[in-house]
Amino acid sequence: MQDIDPIEQAEAAPFVVSLIVPVFNEAEAVRRFVDTVTQVLAGVATFEVVFVNDGSRDATERKIEALMAEGKPLRLINLSRNFGKEAALAAGLAHARGDVIIPMDVDLQDPPELIPEMLERWRAGAKIVNARRIDRSQDTWAKRLSAAAYYRIFNWLAENPIPSNVGDFRLLDREVVQAVLQIGDRSRFNKGIFSWVGFETVEVTYERPARADGASSWSWWRLWTLALDGIFASSTAPLRIWSYVGGTMAVFAFAYSAYVFLSVLITGRDVPGYASTLIVILIFGGLNMVALGIIGEYIGRIYYEVRKRPLYIVRSVKESED
Template structure:
């Protein structure tokens, strides 16, 4: 008997939860029919420290519906940690993370399951177009993926978010990974396995407002690059080498010119330009090094990625979730 786990991270989504379940149930029922007799589903909501009525609504739904479970984190740890918590606690043979806002259509789940039954272990849901986004978001997303894939040690598919199907074997591997600074899209790509892709058109948000302002998107982009590659450090080693060679060549030129022509070296302006340029390069390179050192510090502290405060309807959860190592 197979089980399908639908993992839904939520943060202050009191208006979106019930519409999501109403929209998801028909599509999931068709997916269960493909999986054969006795197939079951669990809707696993991860409450990422909500301050509205989200915990109350989830409590009511889990008591009234045997296929709804939820866990509550002790505070807002961020979507990446909440998604990791859901994957850790999912019991299904296949796990599908999905947002509650209905921008990712539940109907795509049927095609995902079809590919999974055909042998795929990871089924990516890829946006066919980004016409629903503004021009700046489309441009910045395209630039991010191009930069990331040029720098990364492994390819990360463009226009693929967290919405995908993960086989139990893939889930078990993900649970063994110990990163504290999470970039789940990178980890989903890093693990490999047999991959299939389903294209879909993203819908408008069903209810509520986006929890992703530009500041958070920028932080996610930085986390994505630093989590996926050390190439920025190597690039600045190359830049430093090139600058040193140029400086030595220019110094040699000035010495030769002074000896041959007797022209004095121009002073203040050229020195200030060189100092300011090198100072800027130093600060930029220190910032890049600092990003990586910050990640190292987070890993060395070995704090848990998230803390589960409550798992209603299940065995009492420990106060502090296990270290992901």
């Protein structure tokens, strides 16, 4: 009996690829995205595009419905309002039917041309294939600098580091998605979750192209909020750090108190105290406020978790007819 190469057997077996695409006011970009994906994946794999409409206020929903009427292999998950990209991505993972799931952006900065290579790595046995950006020259210098700093800080604090310059664009095996769907966190940071679940992971690299259509809806404030959510959802290290800061400051305070006591006892000279007392009060007051803010961030997340509200609400689900 002839032995069958497991890789060749995997290549011959039929499979379905689900592309998870959260959209928010992306009416200008959806057609180009669908046309590009169709061209790249035609003959490579059976696929579906799962658009998650995250409360768009423009013509995004109508544009996707028009493409569905043309017979494109699309599904449309309409959320009841804007819940944010992390929740929209979770909704897409819950509704995807494929054996392989690939979250990606609609602006084509996650190049569909990379998907065949990612599928080859999956056929070879990988459960997660990360797409890492090796060139971000299309981003502003401020965004590149802040992103590099964030990855360093996050991986220094987090119990499970995340790969640098890897966004949501990655290939996930169905087994990985089933594991992710078991996680009920309301404060969602999907990059940290993908790292936490484990599984065999490999990497492909690409140069990040410019955005094809429209403009990004991500403001600096939203990016800052996402960054904080990522850190506080993935680590308790900030609380531990403030224990060390408090201990260090207490040591200095005791040392300074001993110095003042001995100075007065030995020399009999009063130590001028107004300026030094004011400085110490201001420093400790500022540190206390920062520490309380960090504690408040964790308490706020506990509040969201114990309410057990759903991560998102689906308004409707639409699908192209076969």
